[in-house]
Each structure stands twice: as structure tokens, then as C-alpha cells.
Amino acid sequence: MSCINRRDLALLALRAGTGAVLMAHGTQKLFGWFGGGGLDKTAAAMEHMGFTPGRHSAVAAGLGEAGGGALLVLGLATPAAGAAAAGAMAGAVAVHAPAGFFAQAGGYEYPAFLGFTAAAIGLAGAGRYSLDHATGHTFDQRWMLALAFAGSAVAAAAVVTKRAQAQAQAQAEPAEDRPEA
Known part of the structure; x- marks a missing residue:
């Protein structure tokens, strides 16, 4: 076991577990797998939650x-994968935040944990047992790390801000001007 690096093995386990959970969540939204609503129902739910279009x-x-989850499992383009997944989870945190922190009350505990874990993996790198390592870190450069996380942060902030503004505007409209649900 001396040739196996425990840190790299731990990163593999963390990537595989986190990535698989994220993949399952995403495929529920996109394809309706694992009891999800699929794209049409998810789109309607997103509209209802204030994410437009x-x-x-x-x-x-x-x-x-x-996508972020699949790339995390593979250990490919790990900075972009971690940033994409963390950005997606930022939107979920915004939806669950009014319910408080804990998941049993509908809070943001679970999406926050997934987001922080994905971000940490993106920052740490995939480790030796990954496609990033096998490809000589072609898709895992320092500039990619900075670009991926900056882009994800800007995009997540824009989406969450747009949603908050739409919700505030909807609250300010008189009841008779609101569209029926």
C-alpha cells in the first residue's frame, strides 16, 4: 500500500461521491431520472421560484x-467542474435560505454542503487518480482555476440578484395586477 497516496485516494472518494450526488440531481432536472420532474416540470418550477426564463x-x-458532477467523478477540468457545481448550488441556497439553515425545515444546509464540497474539490484539484493527472493537467491550469471561479461567482450573483429583484417587484405589484398561478 506504500505506492498508494492516501490524499489522492481520499480525493478520488470525495470526487466520486460528491460528483455522483450532483449528477443524480442534475439528471432529475434534465431527464426526469431518479424520480425527477424532467425539463418541462423543472422549467415550470424554476419560473415559480422566480428564475426566468x-x-x-x-x-x-x-x-x-x-455536467459538473460528471467532470468531478472523472477528475477532468476539475476547477471548472467544481466552480460550475458550486454556482448551481448557489441558486439552490437562495431558494432554501428563507427556511433557515437546517434541511429538515427545508433550509439550505444540503445545497450549501454540496456547493462548498464541490468548490473545495475544484480548489484542491483532482489528485493523482484522475483524468486531469492522466492528461498532464491540460484542463487544470492556475488561470483556469481563477477564470472558472470568477465566472461562476459572477454568474451566480447575477442569477440570484435577478431572482431577488423579480420577487421584490412581484411583492410590490397590487394583487389584481399579478398573473394567476
């Missing part, structure tokens, strides 16, 4: 989760 929001969330 709903279909674009559903695709972005699904791809951030499923």
Missing part, C-alpha cells in the same frame, strides 16, 4: 449539476 434556468441548473 424557466427553461433556460432549468437547463443551466441541470447542466451545472450533472
Whole structure:
């Protein structure tokens, strides 16, 4: 066992577990797998939650989760994968935040944990047992790390801010001007 690096093995286990959970979440949104609603129902739910347009929001969330998760499992383009998944989870945190922290009350505990874990993996790198390592870190450069996390942060902030503004505007409208649900 001396040739096996425990840190790299731990990163593999963390990537595989976190990535698989994110992939399952994303495929629920995109394809309706694992009891999910699929793209049409997810789009309607996104609209209801204030993410507009709903279909674009559903695709972005699904791809951030499923795509980011798949890349984490593979250990490929790990900075971009971690940033994409963390950005997608930022939107979920915004939805669950009014319910408080703990998941049993509908809070943001679970999406926050997934987001922070994905971000940490993206920052740490995939380790030796990964496609990043096998490809000589072609898709895991320092500039990619900075670009991926900056881009994800800007995109997540824009989406969450747009949602908050739409919700505030909807609250300010007189009841008779609101569209029926």
C-alpha cells in the first residue's frame, strides 16, 4: 500500500461521491431520472421560484449539476467542474435560505454542503487518480482555476440578484395586477 497516496485516494472518494450526488440531481432536472420532474416540470418550477426564463434556468441548473458532477467523478477540468457545481448550488441556497439553515425545515444546509464540497474539490484539484493527472493537467491550469471561479461567482450573483429583484417587484405589484398561478 506504500505506492498508494492516501490524499489522492481520499480525493478520488470525495470526487466520486460528491460528483455522483450532483449528477443524480442534475439528471432529475434534465431527464426526469431518479424520480425527477424532467425539463418541462423543472422549467415550470424554476419560473415559480422566480428564475426566468424557466427553461433556460432549468437547463443551466441541470447542466451545472450533472455536467459538473460528471467532470468531478472523472477528475477532468476539475476547477471548472467544481466552480460550475458550486454556482448551481448557489441558486439552490437562495431558494432554501428563507427556511433557515437546517434541511429538515427545508433550509439550505444540503445545497450549501454540496456547493462548498464541490468548490473545495475544484480548489484542491483532482489528485493523482484522475483524468486531469492522466492528461498532464491540460484542463487544470492556475488561470483556469481563477477564470472558472470568477465566472461562476459572477454568474451566480447575477442569477440570484435577478431572482431577488423579480420577487421584490412581484411583492410590490397590487394583487389584481399579478398573473394567476
